[in-house]
Amino acid sequence: MDITDNESFFEAANVEELTNSLTTDDNLLMSPRRRVDITMNAIKTYIIKEGLHPGDPLPTESELCEHLKTARSSIREALRKLEALDIVTVAHGRGTFVGNLSLEPLVEALSFRAMIPHNDSYTDLRDIIELRKILDYGMARQVIASMPNFSESEINRLREITRQMDAESAEGHTFLEQDSEFHTTMMRHVHNAISKQLAQSLWLVHMAVVPALKADITADLKHTAQAHLDILNAAIAGDEDAYRIALETHYAPIEEIIRQLNH
Secondary structure, rough: OOOOOOOHHHHOOOHHHHHHHOOOOHHHHHHHHHHHHHHHHHHHHHHHHHHHOOOOOOOOHHHHHHHHOOOHHHHHHHHHHHHHHOEEEEEEEOOOEEEEEEEEHHHHHHHHHOOOOOOOOOOHHHHHHHHHHHHHOHHHHHHHHHHHHHHHHHHHHHHHHHHHHHHHOOOOOOOOOHHHHHHHHHHHOOOOHHHHHHHHHHHHHHHHHHHHOOOOOOHHOOOOOHHHHHHHHHHHHHHEEEEEHHHHHHHHHHHHHHHHHHH
């Protein structure tokens, strides 16, 4: 599609209903925030109707103003909000494009929310850890089924990560980087992009929040390191029951920390 063709941008998008809501007589009574929300919806509708993908170009600000019949200020604010959500990317001097559609905004919001105690308890953090655990349990069968797709070098790397964890735990050190690499690698061959993104996002929240709590986790580091090795061995053996037991051991320390914080 030629991005210089103004009419072609919006013919297939079918955004007339949203545009009409911006151009009726009632628009004079519409709050600026409401106009921006409608403009955001119109742009998202265009992306969906056109079947665009990350990196594809969007209309210019002038074209959006003309076809949505709204002010440039509303267009710019809508694009700014969509960029914060990673739905669009604004490249100054080049144009506006569909964003990566990642879950990074979710990570930021959940991390901040989890660090704020409610009535002196970290119930949101407890819920986030519980959700991550549910996802890991739910993906157990898929992870195990994907193990034959791992190369020998990938398996060796996973074993090396668990050895590093064990060594760090022996020194009383945490191993967040190795922990993150372990879980990301274990999900590498699972054919569910959303699950992988969500699992990684929840883990990033975990990494951001737990150190900030300044809780004493050194006593359980050895058990946590061993749990990762047990997870790996169970997955390689195709033993779903052992895999779930290892997951239970893996989550026990952080669940105990949250329990203590919430009492």
